[in-house]
Amino acid sequence: MSADESGTTRRTMIFRSLAGGFTAMLGLIGVRPAQASVEASEESETAAGAVLAKTKSIPVGGGKIIKGKYVVTQPKKGVFRAFSAKCTHQGCAVASVSRGTINCPCHGSKFKIATGAVAHGPAARPLPKKKITISKGVIRLK
Secondary structure, X not given: OOEOOOOOEHHHHHHHHHHHHHHHHHHHHHHHHHHHHHHHHHHHHHOOOOEEEEHHHXXXXXXXXXXXXXXXXXEEOOEEEEEEOEOOOOOOEOOEEEOOXXXXXXXXXXXXXXXXXXXXXXXXXXOOEOOEEEEOOEEEEO
């Protein structure tokens, strides 16, 4: 075996080249299916018809945070609303629903459970509304 001036043999160089090519090939093959499965699962969670909650689990005059992505409220008996759970101030996830408001823990913003409108800043915009359907006691995204 002969080595170049740096002490690396031809066999070592060939091995490194093959290993690098193999690693690159695995990266190309392995990354895409993983990304596709993550994207598919995110789509199914937010897809139209996805179940958010049962009507009996949403208290009258209150609400419930669903999967950290949605807030479902019942401002009056039999009236249900759904909103994004992402605060419009700086994007924090809202953390609770109490006393007629949806509450963000980061900077104290509060939103009305009936409309999603700002009840107390610093948020300046309402929570985005989500379209829902209710059938047989189940609340679903529309």
